[in-house]
Amino acid sequence: MPAALAPIRVGVVGVGRGRTFMNARHLGFQLVAVCDTWEEKLHEEAGRWGVTAYTDYDRFLEHDMEAVVLANYFHEHAPFAVKAFAAGKHVMSECAACHTPAEGVALARAFEQARDRIYMFAENYPFMAYNQEMRRLYSSGDFGEFKYGEAEYVHPDPASVKNSRSCGVNHWRNWLPWGIYYCTHALGPVMYITDTRPVKVNGFVVPYDYTDASHTLGARRTDIAGILMCRMDNGAVAKILQGALRGHGNYTRIHCQRGLLESCRHGGDGQMRVRREPWEKPEGVPNEVVYAPDFPQHHREATAAGHGGGDFFTLFHFAEAIRSGRQPWMNLYRGLDMSLAGVFAWRSVLADSAPFEIPDFRQEAVRRQFENDHYTPNPLAPEPYRQPASILGDIELTPAGLAQARQDWAAVGYHGE
Numbered sequence: 408m409p410a411a412l413a414p415i416r417v418g419v420v421g422v423g424r425g426r427t428f429m430n431a432r433h434l435g436f437q438l439v440a441v442c443d444t445w446e447e448k449l450h451e452e453a454g455r456w457g458v459t460a461y462t463d464y465d466r467f468l469e470h471d472m473e474a475v476v477l478a479n480y481f482h483e484h485a486p487f488a489v490k491a492f493a494a495g496k497h498v499m500s501e502c503a504a505c506h507t508p509a510e511g512v513a514l515a516r517a518f519e520q521a522r523d524r525i526y527m528f529a530e531n532y533p534f535m536a537y538n539q540e541m542r543r544l545y546s547s548g549d550f551g552e553f554k555y556g557e558a559e560y561v562h563p564d565p566a567s568v569k570n571s572r573s574c575g576v577n578h579w580r581n582w583l584p585w586g587i588y589y590c591t592h593a594l595g596p597v598m599y600i601t602d603t604r605p606v607k608v609n610g611f612v613v614p615y616d617y618t619d620a621s622h623t624l625g626a627r628r629t630d631i632a633g634i635l636m637c638r639m640d641n642g643a644v645a646k647i648l649q650g651a652l653r654g655h656g657n658y659t660r661i662h663c664q665r666g667l668l669e670s671c672r673h674g675g676d677g678q679m680r681v682r683r684e685p686w687e688k689p690e691g692v693p694n695e696v697v698y699a700p701d702f703p704q705h706h707r708e709a710t711a712a713g714h715g716g717g718d719f720f721t722l723f724h725f726a727e728a729i730r731s732g733r734q735p736w737m738n739l740y741r742g743l744d745m746s747l748a749g750v751f752a753w754r755s756v757l758a759d760s761a762p763f764e765i766p767d768f769r770q771e772a773v774r775r776q777f778e779n780d781h782y783t784p785n786p787l788a789p790e791p792y793r794q795p796a797s798i799l800g801d802i803e804l805t806p807a808g809l810a811q812a813r814q815d816w817a818a819v820g821y822h823g824e
């Protein structure tokens with residue numbers, strides 16, 4: 408941070424993932440408050456940083472600070488962001504930006520009312536070095552227009568690891584069709600590299616597997632993987648895969664009119680491949696190159712950060728946006744585009760994979776059509792709005808699964824239902 412600049416006072420909500428954003432002095436932030444309803448963990452974190460602890464979000468918002476980072480539950484970010492704007496704060500929000508269309512509408516309106524407040528969507532995967540390199544190459548124009556893409560976020564874990572991250576039968580990780588809703592880590596890179604947005608989606612799932620202990624020995628009752636087939640606004644098609652399939656990895660593949668950009672599936676972390684066809688490549692340019700690119704800036708600091716450097720750049724761009732007064736690339740509307748792709752892909756899954764348009768909440772006329780649309784697979788939602796959480800209907804938990812989950816929850820200090 409340049410010496411003359413005053414630090415940006417920031418508060419963080421959620422002391423799980425939120426811890427990533429607490430140590431950000433080198434980027435110009437000063438942590439001043441933390442908020443969580445899990446008191447034991449809250450006080451541990453507040454003590455570590457010597458900052459004020461709040462269990463009540465409304466009280467937290469009264470704290471003297473300019474910015475808040477929302478790392479609370481996946482499906483509760485939008486109402487928290489709306490309140491933060493009303494309190495005059497800049498907002499960086501973890502994924503998703505909204506969980507229902509109605510929430511997305513309310514968020515877009517609150518953002519526009521707040522006028523000069525910054526919203527940064529904290530989608531970090533686009534900022535991995537190879538994704539930033541693909542963006543640089545794509546925007547040079549040398550490869551021509553984006554035609555077809557694939558991106559993946561495949562994340563299997565043993566049941567006990569999953570249980571320790573999803574304490575409580577109705578924790579969002581236990582009911583969210585996350586192969587579909589958790590699409591921003593794969594869709595984000597495609598949008599960032601190609602500057603396109605998804606306009607239509609077909610959703611598919613790989614159903615829950617009653618014979619796989621990594622799913623059954625816990626409280627999860629959602630399908631194991633999801634695929635979004637997206638039509639982008641330039642006519643390109645992108646296949647977006649996420650889920651708990653075996654074969655952990657992230658992947659991005661961008662086919663363009665005059666070449667291919669992709670991250671390598673093996674052969675060392677962070678490698679990518681650039682391919683041009685021999686009959687049309689410029690003279691002197693190699694047919695194919697495989698290399699591990701540096702970050703375009705701040706390589707050393709980013710290399711030390713989590714999620715392939717992505718965690719450095721979300722905070723970096725948030726600080727830049729606040730200081731310059733210009734919204735970041737990963738702005739509110741792109742956060743909504745990515746999040747709504749998941750919302751409408753789930754509707755597609757439930758409609759035998761029929762295509763659904765992804766509404767553009769930049770337009771108030773479009774927003775009006777969705778302002779009362781509260782449908783969600785959240786089991787706690789009021790009945791008229793409840794959708795199933797699996798394509799197989801309601802997945803019954805087994806006594807053995809619940810017993811294992813309770814044991815794993817207790818091991819991390821959770822003793823509730």
Ligand SMILES: NC(=O)c1ccc[n+]([C@@H]2O[C@H](COP(=O)([O-])OP(=O)(O)OC[C@H]3O[C@@H](n4cnc5c(N)ncnc54)[C@H](O)[C@@H]3O)[C@@H](O)[C@H]2O)c1
Binds near residue numbers: 421
């Ligand atoms: N971008 C990434 O790489 C990445 C990685 C992990 C998690 N995440 C996201 O971060 C968010 C948090 O995930 P997590 O892994 O920490 O798990 P989590 O969702 O279980 O943790 C959220 C925390 O928020 C607290 N909380 C819930 N309601 C609250 C309220 N009303 N007021 C104050 N605090 C409240 C909970 O007690 C918990 O400590 C999720 O949206 C998740 O998708 C993103």
